[in-house]
């Protein structure tokens with residue numbers, strides 16, 4: 001049994017709270033929004049986000065960031081662009097021995113940092129665990145089998161998260177490739193937007209498989225250039241999360257892409273789905289990183305043009321299909 005404080009009381013925060021509570025942990029949810037806290041305090045359910053998912057009466061809900069002072073495990077579950085401000089708020093309240101983990105998937109706009117780096121830069125003396133993998137809140141809350149990865153440079157921290165959160169329906173693997181795990185989680189959202197566009201345009205299964213496969217190539221290429229290990233991108237936080245996000249109706253990134261493919265302007269689609277379409281900012285940061293590292297990312301480039309420069313997505317597909325001929329794996333031909 002552990003005392004867990006979850007920062008962020010949205011879809012994933014609630015689903016983690018329900019699951020962790022059902023396996024005997026003491027759980028408190030924090031949100032900066034009074035309305036959200038009132039809803040969960042009195043109705044015990046957010047019917048819009050997770051209908052039918054009810055918090056037990058002993059799950060705490062608060063706007064007071066000092067609740068973090070009781071935490072043995074402090075989980076960040078806020079949108080990626082709110083991770084720094086949340087870390088700043090919670091920093092004076094983090095107990096010395098607490099283990100910190102983050103489930104948000106993204107890269108910080110402006111600094112291009114991974115989110116464990118953002119938290120570590122605001123809260124000294126902690127090596128943060130990245131908790132990532134194919135795990136839609138709707139299914140975690142239902143308690144159907146799910147597998148994720150706890151990644152940290154300090155093995156004991158990742159093992160603590162594994163010990164506290166693993167249960168018969170949630171299998172947690174360990175990994176020390178924090179860079180690969182975080183980049184896989186952040187960048188698959190860009191490809192999920194593209195896969196949604198492809199579905200919105202009714203391009204069929206071949207096109208979507210192509211986007212997913214070539215998208216994974218781009219993710220791995222940038223990820224390796226930034227210090228990740230190539231095998232991580234073949235794992236749960238790479239191809240695993242890419243599959244779930246590109247194919248599921250639960251995915252906000254995919255649903256946002258779907259609207260764009262059906263003809264809605266990107267800004268309107270973003271408004272309709274909400275701010276946690278993480279692929280939008282990830283596209284911007286991934287493009288910057290690819291240009292800086294000299295890594296070719298054609299799908300990311302076309303997604304940037306569609307999302308930020310108003311390129312028609314049909315033209316984006318044409319641009320991808322008319323690129324110069326090349327070798328699939330960028331290696332020289334056998335024997336050359």
Ligand SMILES: NC(=O)c1ccc[n+]([C@@H]2O[C@H](COP(=O)([O-])OP(=O)(O)OC[C@H]3O[C@@H](n4cnc5c(N)ncnc54)[C@H](O)[C@@H]3O)[C@@H](O)[C@H]2O)c1
Nearest residue numbers: 008009010011012013031077078082103104105136137276
């Ligand atoms: N929903 C999922 O299935 C899922 C699964 C795995 C990872 N994630 C990741 O977890 C993160 C959160 O996703 P979610 O689905 O819970 O999002 P959400 O939009 O449902 O909820 C986010 C919550 O964070 C808090 N929040 C929002 N804006 C904030 C701000 N500016 N400052 C501080 N707190 C703020 C609020 O409590 C809000 O409810 C995202 O990065 C997402 O990619 C989500």
Ligand SMILES: O=P(O)(O)OC[C@H](O)CO
Nearest residue numbers: 133134135136251252253
């Ligand atoms: O709803 P999405 O697109 O943010 O995806 C949620 C999770 O990242 C899936 O693992």
